[in-house]
Amino acid sequence: xxxxxxxxxxxxxxxxxxxxxxxxxxxxxxxxxxxxxxxxxxxxxxxxxxxxxxxxxxxxxxxxxxxxxxxxxxxxxxxxxxxxxxxxxxxxxxxxxxxxxxxxxxxxxxxxxxxxxxxxxxxxxxxxxxxxxxxxxxxxxxxxxxxxxxxxxxxxxxxxxxxxxxxxxxxxxxxxxxxxxxxxxxxxxxxxxxxxxxxxxxxxxxxxxxxxxxxxxxxxxxxxxxxxxxxxxxxxxxxxxxxxxxxxxxxxxxxxxxxxxxxxxxxxxxxxxxxxxxxxxxxxxxxxxxxxxxxxxxxxxxxxxxxxxxxxxxxxxxxxxxx
Amino acid sequence: xxxxxxxxxxxxxxxxxxxxxxxxxxxxxxxxxxxxxxxxxxxxxxxxxxxxxxxxxxxxxxxxxxxxxxxxxxxxxxxxxxxxxxxxxxxxxxxxxxxxxxxxxxxxxxxxxxxxxxxxxxxxxxxxxxxxxxxxxxxxxxxxxxxxxxxxxxxxxxxxxxxxxxxxxxxxxxxxxxxxxxxxxxxxxxxxxxxxxxxxxxxxxxxxxxxxxxxxxxxxxxxxxxxxxxxxxxxx
Numbered sequence: 001x002x003x004x005x006x007x008x009x010x011x012x013x014x015x016x017x018x019x020x021x022x023x024x025x026x027x028x029x030x031x032x033x034x035x036x037x038x039x040x041x042x043x044x045x046x047x048x049x050x051x052x053x054x055x056x057x058x059x060x061x062x063x064x065x066x067x068x069x070x071x072x073x074x075x076x077x078x079x080x081x082x083x084x085x086x087x088x089x090x091x092x093x094x095x096x097x098x099x100x101x102x103x104x105x106x107x108x109x110x111x112x113x114x115x116x117x118x119x120x121x122x123x124x125x126x127x128x129x130x131x132x133x134x135x136x137x138x139x140x141x142x143x144x145x146x147x148x149x150x151x152x153x154x155x156x157x158x159x160x161x162x163x164x165x166x167x168x169x170x171x172x173x174x175x176x177x178x179x180x181x182x183x184x185x186x187x188x189x190x191x192x193x194x195x196x197x198x199x200x201x202x203x204x205x206x207x208x209x210x211x212x213x214x215x216x217x218x219x220x221x222x223x224x225x226x227x228x229x230x231x232x233x234x235x236x237x238x239x240x241x242x243x244x245x246x247x248x249x250x251x252x253x254x255x256x257x258x259x260x261x262x263x264x265x266x267x268x269x270x271x272x273x274x275x276x277x278x279x280x281x282x283x284x285x286x287x288x289x290x291x292x293x294x295x296x297x298x299x300x301x302x303x304x305x306x307x308x309x310x311x312x313x314x315x316x317x318x319x320x321x322x323x
Numbered sequence: 324x325x326x327x328x329x330x331x332x333x334x335x336x337x338x339x340x341x342x343x344x345x346x347x348x349x350x351x352x353x354x355x356x357x358x359x360x361x362x363x364x365x366x367x368x369x370x371x372x373x374x375x376x377x378x379x380x381x382x383x384x385x386x387x388x389x390x391x392x393x394x395x396x397x398x399x400x401x402x403x404x405x406x407x408x409x410x411x412x413x414x415x416x417x418x419x420x421x422x423x424x425x426x427x428x429x430x431x432x433x434x435x436x437x438x439x440x441x442x443x444x445x446x447x448x449x450x451x452x453x454x455x456x457x458x459x460x461x462x463x464x465x466x467x468x469x470x471x472x473x474x475x476x477x478x479x480x481x482x483x484x485x486x487x488x489x490x491x492x493x494x495x496x497x498x499x500x501x502x503x504x505x506x507x508x509x510x511x512x513x514x515x516x517x518x519x520x521x522x523x524x525x526x527x528x529x530x531x532x533x534x535x536x537x538x539x540x541x542x543x544x545x546x547x548x549x550x551x552x553x554x555x556x557x558x559x
Contacts, residue, residue: 045404048408049407049408050404050407050408070410070412071410073408073409073410074410076408078404078405078408080401080404080405082401084400084401084402084403084404084405085400085402086400086402087400088336088339088340097328097332098405098409100324100325100328101325101328101329101406101409101410101411102409102410103324103410145405
């Protein structure tokens, strides 16, 4: 569906993207993971035909993005990172305008507006002026316009940035639901988001692809295990012994004790095991006070450190996260 | 069709938001004041010559103020990214927006017909120069809007866009003043490039095809430059 070959993009003399190659198959949901300035947005702008590559080619739905630009653009729905919208229009007017620009018939526009408004939960905002909508609703409208013409390819640049946590969950679900019908590329710098939504993740750093894998594999190879940190008020040896008895727990270790602070424990388990509820129950059942319980994920910084400083990232995850 | 949709959308914004009304009101107030000066001067004649001369001068400022929003705001809001990634050709964007600004200008000029009406009520103007004068104004405005649109394509800042448009227009309008200072071919070139030189025929009741062609080509050239400017935006 999407094919990118040796794509390079310079801004002046600065290479934003260098020799990128990847393919996205029909119906796949692919996540672009990388820190700010890694080249995610640039790659997306090239794929959508907004900026031309300095060298290399990209095809969307079989159409070259430069030579058959108009045809390629017809097959793309795009939401840029900033979710640009015409603030003085109403939701309906805006969708109508975008539909017309994409060559849809008036009838189809009417039918599709009803569809996308329902899909994106904008029913109550048909006639609202876009400028008065909250960030979360604008985000949904951004997605609504992108899927309006039922494009083969959906390109969403940071679709969950800047909205509140509840809306983030809703938006992720929405994107996941869209995955069935569309080939989908989304960019993000949030690791759990990728593992929740995407079937495949492309990690990009400083304009180059550093890893391509399934999200679970990537996490497993990088992290090696699932980690939970606890802060418990109770006799230390007994706490450790009790935690070790919980099903699925691999190892329990004590981490930093500072004067006056409650002891903290780190529990490691097999990837994919959900042991937090059991851990909490164990602690509470013994009558100890549970002050903190938190799953430890690897921060993006750590991942990039790992990916960019090691040629082969180790499968056993001998990483120690220092406190 | 895309041109029509874009023109329709932009026209709606012109007529639904206050900006165009404020610019229009300013234009009408200024032309109105100078119309009064013209007709109340001793031995004044019942003609639109005064209106046309002054209106064309004010168009230098009015046109860029009307067009400054058209592309600058899309760049600032980022909506240009969605517009240019939709299956729309660059020239359709430029032409659509240009047509919308032309409609807004025609609407404003239409209101100045009120002055002409007064001339007919209280005097006996020659109809020929009235018609040719208005034709000249429309042509002048058409060229000025294209120049303003180029300014708007160059910057995401509306003020910068307007200033660039006004600067180009001032140069083209008053090139004949330079023409007065030099002689020979140079004088011909400067006078030939001067918008004011070309409009003066119209206000006298003369429709010179070369002047009509001048304004139309000026509009075409600057529309073409705007399209190229939009294209090169992708490279910036």
